[in-house]
Amino acid sequence: MPVAPPSLPDDPADALAAVGALRRLADRVEDAAVARAAAEGWSWAQIAEALGVTRQAVHKKHARALAGADDGTGGH
Amino acid sequence: MAFERFTGDARAIVRAASQEEARTQGTGTVQAEHLLLALSVHPALQHLGLDHDRIEQALTQEEERSLASVGIASGDFDGPSASARPHRTRLATSAKLALERALLAARRRQARRIEVSHLLIGVLSAGQGRVPRALEIAGIDLEQLRASL
Numbered sequence: 713m714p715v716a717p718p719s720l721p722d723d724p725a726d727a728l729a730a731v732g733a734l735r736r737l738a739d740r741v742e743d744a745a746v747a748r749a750a751a752e753g754w755s756w757a758q759i760a761e762a763l764g765v766t767r768q769a770v771h772k773k774h775a776r777a778l779a780g781a782d783d784g785t786g787g788h
Numbered sequence: 789m790a791f792e793r794f795t796g797d798a799r800a801i802v803r804a805a806s807q808e809e810a811r812t813q814g815t816g817t818v819q820a821e822h823l824l825l826a827l828s829v830h831p832a833l834q835h836l837g838l839d840h841d842r843i844e845q846a847l848t849q850e851e852e853r854s855l856a857s858v859g860i861a862s863g864d865f866d867g868p869s870a871s872a873r874p875h876r877t878r879l880a881t882s883a884k885l886a887l888e889r890a891l892l893a894a895r896r897r898q899a900r901r902i903e904v905s906h907l908l909i910g911v912l913s914a915g916q917g918r919v920p921r922a923l924e925i926a927g928i929d930l931e932q933l934r935a936s937l
Contacts, residue, residue, distance in 0.1 A: 718859035726857050729921060733854035740814065741865060776876060777816075 746774045793891070794902045801826045801907055802887070806877040820882035821847055821918045824911045832904055836936060838928070846926035850918055853925075882917055886910040909937055 721727045742763070749759050756775075760767040791799060801823065809822035821843075828838035852862035879887070890910030894902045912934055914920055923930050 718857065721857045725916060725921075726854065728916075729850070729854040729918070730858045732918070733851050734858065734860070736815070736851070737855065737860065737865060743814075 743774070743777065746770065747778060750774075750778050790891075793894075793900075795904070797830070797832070797904045798890075798902050798907050801830060801904060802879075805883070806879075810877055816877045817880045818877050818883045819880045819918065820886045820911050820914055821922060823883055823886055823907065824919055824922075827904065827908050827911065830904055833908060836908075836933060838933075839926075842926050843922060843928075846922040847918060849925050850922045882914070882919075886914065889913040905937055909934070912937075 721730060746759055746763075749762070754762075756767050756771050760770040763770060791802070794802070802818075804826040805822040806818045809825040810816065810818045813822070824838075825840060825843060825847075827833055828840040828843055855862055886907070887910060890902050890906040893909040893913075894900075894906040897906070899906065911919060912923075912930060920930060923933075
């Protein structure tokens with residue numbers, strides 16, 4: 713028997729807090745996914761198209777972090 | 789934000805929120821809760837009994853509860869390490885609001901500079917968001933805390 717999907721929390725404060733938590737989770741997933749794609753040789757254009765955003769947007773958001781990851785995770 | 793009106797200690801709090809608290813949590817975005825965490829370890833505020841680790845745990849619990857309320861189990865996603873985070877950080881709306889409220893608090897008290905205690909008042913003035921939610925989870929009485937400032 714399928715599990716019933718969760719309904720919106722009754723308290724607006726809880727429902728709005730859930731939105732914030734989901735956005736932070738989405739950001740973490742995006743960081744990891746972009747890092748993985750870049751490590752496997754995807755171009756910014758390919759990553760951007762897969763995310764449905766402009767190349768400039770994805771570059772602005774992730775270029776610095778990925779450059780930092782190269783020299784920050786030695787031995788990884 | 790006119791940082792020249794902040795005392796050196798108050799500026800150091802904003803810096804610590806960005807360099808230590810936000811980045812440790814793997815984000816380049818400084819939120820009000822990062823200011824709170826930085827404030828909790830400031831020597832001038834130790835008499836308030838704000839426990840950094842307890843607040844951090846409460847924030848984690850707040851996140852888990854919020855995700856659970858829409859059907860996401862905590863620990864579903866093993867995120868990237870903090871070392872892969874950006875070197876530059878920016879102030880999010882919640883942090884900017886806290887700084888604006890700190891400015892108002894300083895003005896109300898006719899203080900010329902924005903001090904660490906004003907920053908805490910600014911952070912604690914939030915009616916909504918992760919700061920009041922986490923403080924409630926941590927069992928910290930917000931009214932009592934505000935009254936002691």
